Amino acid sequence: MQVHVVSAGETISTISNKYHVSAQQILNLNQITNPNQLIAGRTLLIPVQPTYTVKPGDTLWSIAKKYNVDYQQLLNQNPQLEGQILYPGTVIKLPERKKPTIIVNGFLEPSPSAEHFEEAKSALTYLSIFQYKVTADGNIVPPKNEEVLLNAVKNSTAAPLMTITNIDSDEFSEDIAKKILSSTSVQNHLFENLVNQLKEKGFRGVNVDFEFLGTNARQPYNRFLKRLTDRLHKEKFKVATSLAPKLSGQQTGAWYEAHDYETSGKIVDFVILMTYEWGWSGGPPMAVSPISQVRAVVNYARSVIPKDKIVMSIPLYGYDWTLPYVEGGEFAKAVTTNQAYQIAAQYHAQIQYDVKSEAPFFYYNDENGKRHVVWFGDLRMMEAMFQMVNEYQLGGISFWNLAFRYPQVWPLITEYFNVKKVKQ
Numbered sequence: 182m183q184v185h186v187v188s189a190g191e192t193i194s195t196i197s198n199k200y201h202v203s204a205q206q207i208l209n210l211n212q213i214t215n216p217n218q219l220i221a222g223r224t225l226l227i228p229v230q231p232t233y234t235v236k237p238g239d240t241l242w243s244i245a246k247k248y249n250v251d252y253q254q255l256l257n258q259n260p261q262l263e264g265q266i267l268y269p270g271t272v273i274k275l276p277e278r279k280k281p282t283i284i285v286n287g288f289l290e291p292s293p294s295a296e297h298f299e300e301a302k303s304a305l306t307y308l309s310i311f312q313y314k315v316t317a318d319g320n321i322v323p324p325k326n327e328e329v330l331l332n333a334v335k336n337s338t339a340a341p342l343m344t345i346t347n348i349d350s351d352e353f354s355e356d357i358a359k360k361i362l363s364s365t366s367v368q369n370h371l372f373e374n375l376v377n378q379l380k381e382k383g384f385r386g387v388n389v390d391f392e393f394l395g396t397n398a399r400q401p402y403n404r405f406l407k408r409l410t411d412r413l414h415k416e417k418f419k420v421a422t423s424l425a426p427k428l429s430g431q432q433t434g435a436w437y438e439a440h441d442y443e444t445s446g447k448i449v450d451f452v453i454l455m456t457y458e459w460g461w462s463g464g465p466p467m468a469v470s471p472i473s474q475v476r477a478v479v480n481y482a483r484s485v486i487p488k489d490k491i492v493m494s495i496p497l498y499g500y501d502w503t504l505p506y507v508e509g510g511e512f513a514k515a516v517t518t519n520q521a522y523q524i525a526a527q528y529h530a531q532i533q534y535d536v537k538s539e540a541p542f543f544y545y546n547d548e549n550g551k552r553h554v555v556w557f558g559d560l561r562m563m564e565a566m567f568q569m570v571n572e573y574q575l576g577g578i579s580f581w582n583l584a585f586r587y588p589q590v591w592p593l594i595t596e597y598f599n600v601k602k603v604k605q
Contacts, residue, residue: 249279287309288581345375425455458496465508469558530545
């Protein structure tokens with residue numbers, strides 16, 4: 182697969198001629214229904230052998246490392262370059278990548294349709310069904326329509342994980358967490374409820390998404406995770422936990438302090454780093470997951486957690502901010518990648534790409550004359566994230582969340598990785 186960035190004036194016809202692929206193949210793979218709305222700056226997935234355009238400072242060695250390909254195979258694909266200086270703009274062929282085997286997790290809330298899971302299932306190890314609310318007395322409140330996703334995943338090669346949370350009235354509850362973490366009897370009741378429901382409903386394990394636990398909950402939460410993992414491992418269930426994006430073990434704040442990277446990495450089967458929401462609906466406009474910020478979190482995680490237990494999150498959404506941004510003012514609206522493209526086409530916006538953040542963005546004026554900026558994700562961002570996973574030899578990737586459809590991601594994943602399957 183090749184990622185192509187549409188240039189001004191290009192059409193599906195000219196792109197298909199360039200790659201010697203039928204226009205219909207490109208339209209189908211990218212789920213484009215109106216080829217006349219193809220806009221500059223959009224990324225397309227092209228079903229051909231990938232190529233790379235040389236940039237200043239590149240060498241064959243650096244390109245081979247970046248794309249996780251064998252140096253000799255890269256040279257064999259481009260024999261004319263042996264002993265030659267690489268000039269910017271030169272297009273070289275990339276050989277088949279060495280594909281590491283990784284975990285791929287996707288979060289999704291149940292709904293009347295399982296379509297969002299169906300289009301991603303071949304590229305998933307786990308489907309984390311969100312959310313099962315844990316109450317202060319250790320009971321579990323399942324989401325509505327859970328059977329929709331459970332039935333869908335039952336007929337796939339992906340395995341379901343139950344995502345348990347301390348959410349009450351749409352917010353993470355410190356009070357609920359305290360009551361659970363401070364009571365062995367409540368924990369025992371919760372563990373038995375979990376084991377029964379995991380067995381009854383066919384789950385492969387649990388993802389613990391307990392957040393905003395307060396500033397004095399680190400040790401109680403560590404003990405809780407250890408007791409939970411010991412209990413579920415006896416029943417052969419997997420245990421994962423979601424961790425706030427930290428830069429050090431001393432990071433303060435109600436979201437961060439209870440999440441002990443080093444201890445969690447020793448206890449559970451894998452951790453999911455919540456590497457998103459730097460750009461968030463109530464904050465100033467910026468990329469949701471600037472790659473420099475993500476890299477900083479991953480670097481800290483790698484210093485205290487075995488790398489094969491680290492699962493790095495990638496967002497499937499962006500935000501549309503109304504300008505000027507005012508703190509405490511109007512919240513930004515979440516958008517999918519395809520919705521961002523539709524907005525850009527509607528308002529004839531110019532899509533730009535921020536290399537530092539590895540994220541696309543654009544400005545537009547709405548019907549009322551209000552200025553907007555949209556930051557979102559595209560296939561260039563995905564490739565940059567995938568390359569970091571390869572570079573650091575991480576255990577996997579997690580997507581928040583499949584409700585934000587981006588079908589082109591899934592064939593790109595299988596181009597880069599062998600997806601681990603644990604379902605028997």
